[in-house]
Amino acid sequence: MGLDYAWIHLIFTIPPAVILTIILRPLVTKIDLYKIVFLVSVAVIYTIPWDSYLIHTKVWTYPPHGILGPTLCEIPLEELFFFVIQTYMTSLLYILVNKPTVYLTYLFDDTDPRKSHVQYFRWRKRLGQVFFACFTLSSYYFSTLPSSKGTYLALICVWAGPVVFALWSLAYQPLLTLPRSKTWLPIILPTAYLWIVDTIALLRGTWTIESGTKVGLQMWPGLEVEEALFFLVTNTLVVFGLTAFENALAVVEAFPDKVPVVPTFPSPSLLMQALFLSPAEYDTSRINGIREALKNLSAKSRSFYLASSIFSGRLRLDLILLYAFCRVGDDLVDNAGSAEEAERWISHLTVFLETSYSADHSKRKLDEALAPFPPASRAILALLPTQALPSQPLFSLLEGFTSDVDFSRLKGKVPNKEAARFPIKTASDLEIYASRVASTVAELCLHLVYHHEPGSNTKQNSFSSMSIRDRCLKNGAKMGLALQYTNIARDVYVDARDGRCYLPTDWLREQGTTPEQVIETHGRADGVAETRKRLLDNAFAIYKESRGAIEDLPQYARAGIRVAVESYMEIGRVLVEKMAAGGPLEELSGSGRRNRASVPKPRRLLVGWGALTGRRSGAIPEKQVKTG
Known part of the structure; x- marks a missing residue:
């Protein structure tokens, strides 16, 4: 021995x-x-x-x-x-x-x-x-x-x-x-x-x-x-x-x-x-569509791409397809050469959704609805999991795209000289816009979570479980606002170069500036920093209020949702850190699409790890932000 x-x-x-x-x-x-x-x-x-x-x-x-x-x-x-x-x-x-x-x-x-x-x-x-x-x-x-x-x-x-x-x-x-x-x-x-x-x-x-x-x-x-x-x-x-x-x-x-x-x-x-x-016998159209969706997300939505790897099975595939649909629609509208072209794309998307949700959506009709789209977009749209999604949030998303059309599609030019003509006049307008383009997506993601919940077909829809579900959907919509506010604060420079300003006009006026000046200065007008800080404060207040509901979600999906939320909110934390340090915010620009600000990959991985283990980054520390 x-x-x-x-x-x-x-x-x-x-x-x-x-x-x-x-x-x-x-x-x-x-x-x-x-x-x-x-x-x-x-x-x-x-x-x-x-x-x-x-x-x-x-x-x-x-x-x-x-x-x-x-x-x-x-x-x-x-x-x-x-x-x-x-x-x-x-x-x-x-x-x-x-x-x-x-x-x-x-x-x-x-x-x-x-x-x-x-x-x-x-x-x-x-x-x-x-x-x-x-x-x-x-x-x-x-x-x-x-x-x-x-x-x-x-x-x-x-x-x-x-x-x-x-x-x-x-x-x-x-x-x-x-x-x-x-x-x-x-x-x-x-x-x-x-x-x-x-x-x-x-x-x-x-x-x-x-x-x-x-x-x-x-x-x-x-x-x-x-x-x-x-x-x-x-x-x-x-x-x-x-x-x-x-x-x-x-x-x-x-x-x-x-x-x-x-x-x-x-x-x-x-x-x-x-x-x-x-x-x-493989469904090659499905394989190609998911392949195109992943290619789209890996290039343009790195935070969601990271979070998607935490999910598994059909939930992961459907989340990828849903988010890729949102990216396709956003890109078609954003990259349109004119407001008229953008409106045509929204019209095509509307016809596609109406056909998909109609009682009689034959393959021929669906092919006709998809015909105007580029092949790569068509492959993604055809796989949208409409059987698991309510239609109303998707149509609301298109209304949000319509709001984008109100801005000129000509980079570097202001459509008019009257601040009142800008779509985002008040905080209420901003909330409506964000709810259409972001709260809807959060709600749709949660619908997929509940649709694919293990044993969902055999569970009793008790009053208690339905109440928890409704509360999670409500808080998910709120969290969508926080993510969109962070997105707007991140992209002030990029949006201004595209002739847009999503900062509320009345907030800018309080700082002695206007949306026209924000666009003309490519986001560097006096008062913009204070307004961005105010927007981020709102984002983190909503985030703090809503994040607890994540723990009420089905257990199998909590970690993935945490990673998705924390990865995105980390962009806001980096922005606040840069503003507090008085550094140039454009140092955040990476190699991504249109030089949008992003979190360095090692930091994204650390944040994702913390979210997986339940150690969230939490609210941003109180700092005196240098806004001059």
């Missing part, structure tokens, strides 16, 4: 597993836990017979002074734990690296031979199959080496080869199209680390590979080439297995026509059916 192997775990395997657990604890969902348990179970069950055979045939041995003693099928307890801890660590690293990934966007119909990229990927699939088949068949060659020196290599190949071949054949699309960092990193990092751990264990004599079963080559002193291959292969199995799981889950979640209701924990049989589904 000895503690050598136990100390290997206590010093080298358990600590990194604990660190990864702490890091991922706020991010891990029920489906993530399901993946891990599933993979660990498969790894243990599949490896026990193989490992038992290696021990029985003396390929490797464990000195009695290095292990505690209890065994299963001759496998020491510590070795069984190694199966679990290695799979667990690699799985956590994979989940961490791939948390923002929407796997659906990496799938495609590979059955059309006329598409050149399809032929390219099919050729790579075949090449991979040949490679892994040769890897498996090489076991025969190693088994023929003299004096059984290739036994260990042969057993590795015959054990791992068929599984790697099968996983590659079933999930080759994401394995080939995912960024390499998403697949290679979770293989290379734990492999390199376990090579070091294995070297230490072999040199200590914690376990031993018998000299008659190894070829005698070493990666470096102390690390046999068989051991190096073993850890590379086992981590590859885990990563390929997780990718195949995600591939199947993407098919299950993305195509309601194939799977009307997604179980909380999809059965292995359902996942296998999804993996074996022919790519020819």
